[in-house]
Amino acid sequence: MQVKNAMHKGVEWMAPSASLIDIAKKMREHDIGAVPIGEDDRLVGMVTDRDIAIKGLTGKTRIKDLTARDVMTKGIIYCRDTEELGDALRIMEDKQIRRLPVIDENKRMVGMLSLGDVSHAASHELTGELAASVSAHHAD
DSSP: OOOOGGEEEEEBOOTTOOOOOHHHHHHHHHSSSSSEEEETTTTEEEHHHHHHHIIIISSSOGGGOOHHHOOOOOOOOOOOOSSSSHHHHHHHHHTTTTTEEEEOOTTTTEEEHHHHHHHHSSSSHHHHHHHHHHHHHHOO
C-alpha cells in the first residue's frame, strides 16, 4: 500500500510568525496534535502539542508573546505520497516520530501520516511495532 492511501489529506500549515495561541486553537479546532510550519512555499518546521507544553509553557517568555518560530522543531523529516507504507513506517520508527508530513512529486505537502492513520491501514502487528518504537524513551 502506498502512503497516499493511508494518510489524511488536506493539511494546512501556518507561518513561523503565528502565535502559539493561534496554533493551539487550530489544534483544538481540527483535533490534531501537530501543525506544519511553512514559509516561502516551503515546509520549515513543525509545532506539536508537546512543543507548546514543553518549550512554550516552561520558558521565561509569556505564552501570548511566543510564535511558532520560538518552539518549532526544525529539520523536517517527511516521506513521499508514492512511497510504500512500510518504508514510511521505518522512517517513523527510526526517527521516533508519530506524525510524518507527506509531499508529492512537486514537493508540495499533500497530507500527514500519523500513528492513527497507520492503525487504520496497516496490520495490527505493524501498528503495534510502530507504537512501541515511537513511544520508547530517548536515552540521554
